[in-house]
Amino acid sequence: MTATDRPRTFPGTPATSGSDIGLSRLRAADLIPVATGGLRTRRVRVLLSMLGIAIGISAVVAVLGITRSSQADLLARLDRLGTNLLTVVNGSNLSDAEVPLPATATTTIGHTEGVEAVAPTAELAGVGVYRSDKIPPQITGGLSVRAADSSLVSTLGADMLAGTYLNEATSRYPTTVLGHTAAETLGITDLSGAPRVWLGGRWYTVIGILRPIELASEINRSALIGFPVAARDFAYNDRPSRIYVRSQTERTLEVFEVLARAANPKNPNEVAVSRPSDVLTARLEVANATTTMFVGLGAVALLVGGIGIANVMVISVLERRSEIGLRRALGAARRHVAAQFVVESFLLGTAGGVAGVLVGVTVTYGMAVHLGWQVIIPPAAMSAGLGTAMAIGVLSGIYPALRAASMPPTQALRTS
Structure with a gap:
């Protein structure tokens, strides 16, 4: 076979050979x-x-x-904040009327198995917080005043942005600790000049500002005062309206189930129990x-x-x-x-x-x-x-x- 007799191969076309002519590859x-x-x-x-x-x-x-x-x-954030924080608040009866927690609720909850820490608070109805005594009372700015004790910070795992928190001494005097949102709303960013706020017709000295608390937004919008001064100035009646409970992590669900009865043994259905971390979940x-x-x-x-x-x-x-x-x-x-x-x-x-x-x-x-x-x-x-x-x-x-x-x-x- 001469060179001219061999099969020709074109680019992009199948190649053939002398031994397999007709087999396309x-x-x-x-x-x-x-x-x-x-x-x-x-x-x-x-x-x-x-x-x-x-x-x-x-x-x-x-x-x-x-x-x-x-x-x-x-x-x-859940790991950092913990899923073992529970809240107990005022519930309602069959007439849909709010029922306050018993005065003994904090003590009975504290004695419940699986509970590590308890921090009672009480929102003082009708008491507003203002930067000046010239502001009309109806303009609240969404802020409230709450009575609390020294256990609140440790129970919530909160930190101070400035100053100190309430203690046994300052809880008896007209001093207050502002939540982060309350401080921003009132325009108080630090404690220079010993700032004061107008609470319920009285001047209170700001001694601390809290950092934001993610699982307790109501605290961020509050001015916190001690229980003794709340009883003296605003006739606080020893009934908490919201109790923060820190349980043992492995027993959180168990504690959740018994908190209502622990807070109000006679009428547990008149108590509302929740877990703030459920919002993140x-x-x-x-x-x-x-x-x-x-x-x-x-x-x-x-x-x-x-x-x-x-x-x-x-x-x-x-x-x-x-x-x-x-x-x-x-x-x-x-x-x-x-x-x-x-x-x-x-x-x-x-x-x-x-x-x-x-x-x-x-x-x-x-x-x-x-x-x-x-x-x-x-x-x-x-x-x-x-x-x-x-x-x-x-x-x-x-x-x-x-x-x-x-x-x-x-x-x-x-x-x-």
Whole structure:
């Protein structure tokens, strides 16, 4: 056989040899250049078809990453604040009238098994706190005055921003400790100049400012005074209106169940018991529900992206009929033509998935750093997102590939 008798091989067409003439083959090394030919010549269309996949994957990765980072922050706060803080407050009777706690409630709760600390407080009805005695009494600013004792800070795990808290001595004199929100509302940021506030028609000296207490927002909006001075100046009757209880962590649920009866043995149904940390736990559940919703939206975006890729590939098949006919005429088998378009669609999906993962990671990192959270990006979210994008790319290319493979060479060349 002379050189002119040997089979000729064209770029992008199956290679043959003298020993297997008629057996059509396509090397893997040739498949990628052939499959990327259409991608390189239609860059704008490629970018637009990748966009849907990228948006869907980035949404899924970002939502899962931000949710995990937020949950980690909430769990850290729960660990720091503790889930063993309980509150006992005035309940209501069958007539829906408020029923005050018994005067013995603090003592009986303190004797309950599993209780580590008890801090009674009493909101003084009709007593407002003002920066000046010239302010009309009806303008309360949402602030209140509460009687408390020295056990409140340790029970709540609170810290002082400035000054000192009430003790046995200062509880007997017209002194007050302001919650963080109350201090900000009154415009008192420090204790320079011995600031005073107007409480119930009397001047009280501010001796301390509390830092924000996350699980007791009512304390943040209050001016705290001692029980002795509350009894002397405002006729306090020894009945607490809210009692904070710190239980042994492993017995929190057990203590929760018996607190109402411990506070009011005769009428436990007239006592309201709650756990402030349940608010943070509820936020975790809301975050999970929101995550499911946004992941669903990301799945919709992926579906739209897959349809977009399929549409682009169908158009590509129609535009490249002459190329398909020529390759088939030169010996390319149907499977080679199909493989070309499936690989092209796979590359589109993969590129969109990679772009989506990068965008999702960037958004998660930026959000977490901005809010001071620990950055947590689930590896499963990235790998599953990329794998889904690849699978969508393959599935989106099957129909266009089958359509291209089934096109007769003569018809493709005649209609080109």
